[in-house]
Amino acid sequence: MISxxxxxxxxxxxxxLVAVVSVAWGQGSTVDEIAxxxxxxxxxxxxxxxxxxGEDMWKQPRGPRKVSFERCDLGLGPGVVKGAYAELPRYFAxxxxxxxxxxxxVYCMVTQQGYSDAxxxxxxxxxxxxRKSDIEALVAYVTSQSRGxxxxxxLDHPRMKEMYALGENMFYFRGGTHDFACATCHxxxxxxxxxxxxxxxxTREGAQKAYTTWPAYRVSxxxxxxxxxxxxxxxxxxxxxxxxxxxxxxxxxxxxxARNANGAAFDAPAIKR
Amino acid sequence: xxxxxxxxxxxxxxxxxxxxxxPSDAEIRAKAxxxxxxxxxxxxxxxLDRLDQDETQRVCSQYAGKALPPDVxxxxxxxxxxxxxxxxxxxxxxxxxxxxxxxxxxxxxxFSDDPAGPVGANCYACHQLAPQExxxxxxxxxxxxxxxxxxxxxxxxxxxWGKVYNADAFAACSNMPRFGHSGILTEAQLRxxxxxxxxxxxxxxx
Numbered sequence: 509m510i511s512x513x514x515x516x517x518x519x520x521x522x523x524x525l526v527a528v529v530s531v532a533w534g535q536g537s538t539v540d541e542i543a544x545x546x547x548x549x550x551x552x553x554x555x556x557x558x559x560x561x562g563e564d565m566w567k568q569p570r571g572p573r574k575v576s577f578e579r580c581d582l583g584l585g586p587g588v589v590k591g592a593y594a595e596l597p598r599y600f601a602x603x604x605x606x607x608x609x610x611x612x613x614v615y616c617m618v619t620q621q622g623y624s625d626a627x628x629x630x631x632x633x634x635x636x637x638x639r640k641s642d643i644e645a646l647v648a649y650v651t652s653q654s655r656g657x658x659x660x661x662x663l664d665h666p667r668m669k670e671m672y673a674l675g676e677n678m679f680y681f682r683g684g685t686h687d688f689a690c691a692t693c694h695x696x697x698x699x700x701x702x703x704x705x706x707x708x709x710x711t712r713e714g715a716q717k718a719y720t721t722w723p724a725y726r727v728s729x730x731x732x733x734x735x736x737x738x739x740x741x742x743x744x745x746x747x748x749x750x751x752x753x754x755x756x757x758x759x760x761x762x763x764x765x766a767r768n769a770n771g772a773a774f775d776a777p778a779i780k781r
Numbered sequence: 782x783x784x785x786x787x788x789x790x791x792x793x794x795x796x797x798x799x800x801x802x803x804p805s806d807a808e809i810r811a812k813a814x815x816x817x818x819x820x821x822x823x824x825x826x827x828x829l830d831r832l833d834q835d836e837t838q839r840v841c842s843q844y845a846g847k848a849l850p851p852d853v854x855x856x857x858x859x860x861x862x863x864x865x866x867x868x869x870x871x872x873x874x875x876x877x878x879x880x881x882x883x884x885x886x887x888x889x890x891x892f893s894d895d896p897a898g899p900v901g902a903n904c905y906a907c908h909q910l911a912p913q914e915x916x917x918x919x920x921x922x923x924x925x926x927x928x929x930x931x932x933x934x935x936x937x938x939x940x941x942w943g944k945v946y947n948a949d950a951f952a953a954c955s956n957m958p959r960f961g962h963s964g965i966l967t968e969a970q971l972r973x974x975x976x977x978x979x980x981x982x983x984x985x986x987x
Binding site for chain 1: 804812819820821822823893917918959964965
């Protein structure tokens with residue numbers, strides 16, 4: 509564990525250097541340079557720090573009842589982490605709700621570990637500095653255990669089918685001062701904002717490429733970001749009010765995108781600009 | 782409503798039983814809108830009323846990225862055309878230098894932004910404008926040489942004003958925000974953006 513941490517810290521330093529070099533490189537080849545930079549970091553990603561912390565948290569007794577997550581059922585049975593993320597979101601009969609990973613973690617923290625609902629969800633995202641999020645670490649660990657597993661989200665349950673339909677509908681929901689919907693930026697091939705390439709999430713290929721590379725360590729923020737964060741920050745830029753952590757809309761959109769990614773091998777935690 | 786669905790509904794009505802059938806598009810739309818409303822909270826200047834869709838937002842959402850039937854597109858365009866206000870003094874062209882700043886400015890109206898401003902139009906996020914700026918997006922068409930190619934006429938100036946004021950008046954369900962209609966830019970800012978597009982001295986027209 510300590511060696512993993514040292515390695516990751518050393519690489520985070522190297523990373524900052526590479527980032528500066530690639531900015532200095534100039535305009536024409538920016539996309540190529542980013543691709544090279546990702547390649548250079550492929551076998552070392554500061555996300556490992558979050559994964560290691562999350563693994564500790566998963567296995568250690570926590571909360572007022574001092575129990576670990578090893579009785580938490582992510583859909584494949586109590587404590588089974590391997591491959592679980594590739595089948596989420598899913599309908600959980602015990603909660604009578606469709607849940608994504610973050611929602612399920614909160615559920616286990618409340619029902620098994622004895623946290624209050626407010627305590628379980630009070631820090632969904634780290635602030636880029638000293639305040640780190642337990643949820644982000646747990647998500648890093650759990651998702652890392654699906655690396656290489658093919659996405660396989662089932663819509664067999666009617667509640668999943670409904671969540672997917674709601675998510676698809678919300679993807680096209682225009683609102684706010686700017687009339688933006690998810691589809692405004694993610695509905696066509698080969699578009700970009702400034703120099704940032706935008707995935708077309710309405711195609712299978714686009715959804716697969718995007719969904720299987722979250723969560724990700726964001727170099728510009730020094731944090732590991734979850735899919736809940738990705739949606740939260742997209743909506744911020746859409747000029748919408750604040751997306752509530754683990755809200756039904758967040759789960760519906762996640763269901764829509766995760767299902768569209770079916771068949772692709774999950775490949776995260778990744779690293780992004 | 783498709784005939785099959787109508788028949789199923791009829792059968793349900795006759796049986797007076799809770800038939801388990803898939804919800805219709807209209808039901809899903811209504812539930813999605815209600816779920817959106819319950820899934821967000823006020824933050825900074827972005828309040829929940831931003832999820833209350835106007836007619837244009839509602840219709841454009843409904844067609845989900847597909848082409849609108851011509852009559853619907855025409856209705857949306859007419860509805861939006863009627864909103865365009867031209868300045869009382871008739872002055873459509875301001876300062877292109879300030880227009881360039883507005884085109885570069887990405888802040889404004891996000892819950893993380895200072896309500897006191899600045900508020901920009903972030904034109905470069907989606908459009909190429911001045912050739913010196915290489916970091917431009919491609920969601921919208923290039924606007925390089927906008928005035929030079931179309932001619933420095935009153936008609937083009939009025940078109941530029943109208944397009945920035947309310948893009949849906951000219952292309953129903955455009956991806957472009959309605960900068961004037963939705964109160965994103967002030968009248969003075971609209972003038973400066975029009976200048977960036979229409980002043981012969983603007984870098985856009987070199």
